[in-house]
Structures are given as structure tokens and as C-alpha cells.
Amino acid sequence: MTFVHQEVWHWQIATYLFLGGLGGATFAIGAVLHLFEGCDRKMLSIAVMSSIAFLVVGTVFLLADMLQPLKAIYALTNPRSWIFWGVVFINFYFIAAIAYIIPLLDEWPLFQPIVQKIPAPIIGLLERFNKLVALGGSAAGFLVAIYTGLLISAAPAINFWNTPALPLLFVISGFSTGAAFLLLLSMLSSNPAAPVISAKLEQLDAMLIVTELIILGAYFNFAMFLPTGARASAEFLFHSPVFIVGFFVAGLIVPLAIETWGIFFGGHSQENKPKLPMLLASSLVLLGGYLLRIYVLKAGMFQYPW
């Protein structure tokens, strides 16, 4: 029996997984906030535009890692493959995100000439079904985020990846990065409703980080249980200072501490809350999310029978 580090997928794919989770979750959370908290059209349009950009850039990284990116359309052939579903989910996501954002673009003078070119009945229709599209879009965002974990869990000989805990970890971490990104945007927004949204996002992100910690605990407990490649991977991560300090401490514990402080002791008036700690917390969550994917990929080890 030998354990060999996988040398197939590197930081490019980690970037794709990170941006996929971030983009999917940003849209999903933004759309849910719209449904339940009303709509700050400016902030939502920035959020959705950024989430589209995340997925576009992520897809470029995926394509750049392929041997024949120009033939990528063939990826829609085999429904047994997770990549097939990834392509379906991402396209579904793009359609929903674009349909969702068009009516919001009239907030921006820059885009008004483009919006004006679209026939009024179409805009009217998109405006009317905006909430429905938000619902569909949040489902698409969720699917994209969970797909990033499903993709790499389809590796029978990489025990550390081949577990249902991994898609769960990636989806929770994806949503935590999405909430952190939206928190970053709402902290920078001058809209009078922004502090209320920030407070909600702060709570959401803290809850997601706690959930992530529980899943991480279960995940590593499973990994250490049997003398398989999963244990070797977990040991590799325990001995990686960047993973421990960068992801675990700086990317989870520190932001959780800041957010908890913000929720309980940050003062009752949202307007007067100092912004810097929250900006730091959200940036750290984003950095941590990226490091998690890089290190989970690095830690993947094939367990060969020879």
C-alpha cells in the first residue's frame, strides 16, 4: 500500500472551486436577502455582478487547466459525470443571474443606454418575475456551490475526498465566503438600510463558521479513524502551518471572534459600530476559504494497492 500525493489538480482548480462556491453563494444569499429583507437595488446589483464575474473568472481558470479547452462543449455528453452537471448548473446560474440583474441595472447611469435598448415588454416581464428569478437563482447558486465539492469527492482512491462530508464542507464554507463578501459590500455601502443588512450577514456568517467548525471536526475525526490515505492527508494538513494558521486560525477562529464580538458587544447602534474589524473579518473569511480549497487539493492522496 502506498500513499501518493495527487499531482493532477493544482491551484488553478482550487481557484475555480473557490470562485464557484463564492459566486454561487453570493448570488444565493443576495437573492434570499432580497426575498426576505427587501431590495437595496444598488447593492444587490453590485453583488450579482461580482458573483457573475467570480464564476466567469473561475471558469476561465478551469478552461486554462484543460488540454483542449476549445472542445469544452463536449462536456455536455455524459450525465454520469459531475462535470456534466457542473456545466448545467453554471449555465442555469448564468441565465438566472442575468435575468435577475437586467431590471436592477437601471440604477447605474453607465448601463442605462443598454437597458433602454431592451424592449419594454421584456423588461416588464423580468421586473414582474424578479422574485421568482431570485428564488431560481438562489437554487442555482446553491447547486453550483455544492457541485464544487461533489466534483472532487468522485475519487474512489483518494479517501480524504471520497466522502459526503466534503461537499457539505465546501457548501458551508462557500456560503460563509459569500456572506463575508456581501458583508464587505454592505459595510462599504452608504445606503441607510445597509447597517441592518450588515447585522444579519454578521450573524449568518458567524453561524456558518460554527457549522463549518462542526463539520471540520467530524471530517477530521473520520479521516483519523482508519489507517487509510485519509489519515495521511489529515496528518499532512496538521503539519502544514499555512493551513493551521492561515485557514484555521486566521480564516475561521479570528473572524468568528470578531463577529461574535460584533454581535454581542459591538454596541446597539449599528450605525456607530467601528467598520474596520468587520472588514478585516470578512477579508479573512475570504482568504481562509481560498486556502481551504488549495490545501484540500494539496492533501489529496491516492491510496495505491502496491
Added chain:
Amino acid sequence: MARYGMVMDMRTCVGCQACMAACSTENQTPFWSEKFRTHVEDKEVGTFPDVRRVQLPRLCMHCENTPCLSACPTGATHMDKNGIVLVNNDRCIGCYACCIACPYDARYAYEREDVEKEHELYGKDVSHETPHVDKCTFCVQRLKEKLEPACVATCPTHTRIFGDLDDRQSEVHKLAASGKAQALNQGLGTSPKVFYIPS
């Protein structure tokens, strides 16, 4: 219609690697980048003082339940009617999902530089026109000519026994059914069609 498979008699393998050389020449695999369709693992087993060397030749197991085929989004990886797992080079996009899914390290990337080098070495007579993921094919082109795979034909110690696993008269069927030969990593449920007689 056959169900091709192989038995490796590890009792006789001397680790000469003639199979690797024969395969490389037959299939123009990029030996210049040290990539091969078949390898011979040189292993030490046991603990001192009871230690010995074991040679384990390996290649694609042509799994019956095929993780690489399930992972391949383009359908480039497919199984032919004789149970041989093949890659359609023109359809492969090189996403590496199959390389991640394969539990037996049977696949590698035939990269652009490898295609260029191949053209330099073999001129117009090349078998890899574009970059793709490559693996053992049991030498399908030779099977069509009623020849054995290059590694089998070359092996000087009769370590590699090839044939139709469904043909009750064949040596490969008899050995695979004898109980002496086992597949690797059976717990994964891949049902390999390559079996090993331990040394």
C-alpha cells in the same frame, strides 16, 4: 465478442522492463517525459531480516465498473464491445477528471509538448495527433491483426498472460478462475479484468 483480460504471474517477473519498452515503441508513448502506459513497480516487502524484492507489473485494469468512464464528461472514455476501456483522443478535452477517478494510476496526460516531440521523432507516422489523456488499450490495433498486446508478446518470462476471460479453454480464464489470482483493490468494487498471482 470477447471479454479481454490479463493475468500477471508475479512469481516469474524479473523486473526487466522489456514490456515498458515494447509498449512505448508500439504505442508511441512519451518515454522522453517518463510517461508510460505500463510500469513495473519494484517493491520491497517484509521486515528485516525477512525482506525480499517483488516486481509488480501494472497497467490499466480495464475495470468492469469503470470510475474513469463515469467521471468523463465528454464520453471520450468508453468501453468497446470486447470490454476494453478506450479514450477517443479527438473527443478528450483533457479535464483530468478520469485521472482523479482512476484508482490504479493508469492514466497520464499526452501534452502539447509530447505531441510535438512525437512528431519530431516519428515524422508523419504518429498515433497521437492532439493533446489528450492516454492509457493502455490492450493494443487494440494489434488485436485486430490477431496479435497479442506488445507487452505480452515481449515478456521473456511469460509473466503476462492475455486472452478472453470468457473463453473457458483459455489459459487466462483458467488462471483467473483458479483462485490463485486476485484483482487489486477489490474493496473499491471496480471489478478489474487484470489479476495477479502473488509471488
